[in-house]
Amino acid sequence: MSEVRQKAELARKTASILNSLTTEQKNQALLNCAQALIDHSEAIIEANKEDLQRGRENGTSVSLLDRLALTEERISGIAEGLRQIVELPDPVGETLETIDRPNGLHIVKKRVPLGVIGIIYEARPNVTVDALGLCLKTGNAVVLRGGSSALSSNRKIVEIIHESLSGSAVPRDAVQLIEDPNRSSVDELIKLNGLIDVVIPRGGSSLIQTVVQNASVPVIETGAGICHTYLDASADPSMAADITMNAKVQRPSVCNAMETLLVHKDFAQSHLADIAGKLREASVELRGCDETLRLISWAKPAAEEDYATEYNDYILNIKIVDSLDAALRHIDRFGTKHSECIVTENGPNAERFQQEVDAAAVYHNASTRFTDGFEFGFGAEIGISTQKLHARGPMGLPALTSSKYIINGSGQIRK
Known part of the structure; x- marks a missing residue:
């Protein structure tokens, strides 16, 4: 036997x-x-x-x-x-x-x-x-x-x-x-x-x-965790930076760490360089779209497969989008239904994001790193379910x- x-x-x-x-x-x-x-x-x-x-x-x-x-x-x-x-x-x-x-x-x-x-x-x-x-x-x-x-x-x-x-x-x-x-x-x-x-x-x-x-x-x-944080046009810059750093750097090897940062074009023009500088100080390698490369000269080009990769490492994709709709489409295509976040001061945008994103945990103005049995008050967790039958989430x-x-x-x- x-x-x-x-x-x-x-x-x-x-x-x-x-x-x-x-x-x-x-x-x-x-x-x-x-x-x-x-x-x-x-x-x-x-x-x-x-x-x-x-x-x-x-x-x-x-x-x-x-x-x-x-x-x-x-x-x-x-x-x-x-x-x-x-x-x-x-x-x-x-x-x-x-x-x-x-x-x-x-x-x-x-x-x-x-x-x-x-x-x-x-x-x-x-x-x-x-x-x-x-x-x-x-x-x-x-x-x-x-x-x-x-x-x-x-x-x-x-x-x-x-x-x-x-x-x-x-x-x-x-x-x-x-x-x-x-x-x-x-x-x-x-x-x-x-x-x-x-x-x-x-x-x-x-x-x-x-x-x-x-x-x-x-x-x-x-589920594997290809988690996104979307910085909306009205995001508070300080909050956006703090959430970005926490979601990527606090412990990049876990499934609720962020792998792609989506940034509204208006927010990116004013604030992305500052956030990228903080990420660089934390030894995070950035891979970005063409618009990202224009704003951050030291970033590397992001290939299509990068957006479908769970790095579990100090690597982050950045994609600049024109609208909330574009962010939602990206998450729908590349997300793994684990944890997604919007940082915004726009209430209707936050509500729409949380309503339309298909994931086990959807955040407004909080890091995806909280998708965890301990943080949800469960004492511990057996895993984070990304399916829809019997159990979902931590x-x-x-x-x-x-x-x-x-x-x-x-x-x-x-x-």
Whole structure:
């Protein structure tokens, strides 16, 4: 039996146990996990060094190495994320709807766990903890398949989690890590109907599309982030600069970072050079349209494919547009339905932008970097869904549940 099937079967056997646990039991298990991560942070950092060294030898970019790196501060933040999940309401068992039928049937719709969730992700080992924390809180078993670049870190983290779960009501087999780095392990996992209830891919567009196009297990599609910020003609210059810098520079390696800055021609004439100067000081490479090159001599020409690229790096496209309509058309063509922003003092323009842009999160006068489970008050997130069924946007605890109808009668039969 393959590693993938064996571990999926172990996880499946725990599903009924998890479904019967109380909120208190799940919370205590998560608190145990959080403390164990702090207590063993040195061991995690040592394992992480192996991943970082492999990454350097393989020519991994600085931005991706940043996503991979773990420090005591980051581990502390990861553990705090688990504690925040503990403080969140448990959605399992929540009554969503009550129906009393004329024939006396009493119907209650309640939230229930999805069952066994497969998570396929790439270089960020913090996803390992976020995923298992959210899954366990909602009574789901989880099968994790991280990227080979973080294998040592993920292996050590799951080893520590297993040890901490041994002293709790949550069975340790509820958390499984697929260690096989070959593509075949992903191919097998996404076809384990009957063992895996849903698969959630997190990573670049190539990974996500591979899973979406080849899975027979249901998929919640999380999106690549080709995010735009549009600086309208009436944008406040200081606000526009601050939002632009935050959206691109604060952490360029994440999916809610901006990849293209759209600028109204009137705003560009007066203010784009100043903003470009700030970006240059932050070591951002600019690629622009012909009008952008006229205003910013040191920018590079932007090719058509640049606008369809998620850089995850200190690279930014700039396109000057004639109108809000032109900005909307550009976003409709190149956006990935993740996060989009308009900076404007024109209320009708802001309202129209938020109404017409098809994305999971649409901002007015705020950075796209806020599309995040923590920032939305979810405690953590399993991913950011860019699809429209079941869940959309940052997915917290409720997104990891389904529903069940509970029907009570007094002998009714259908005629």
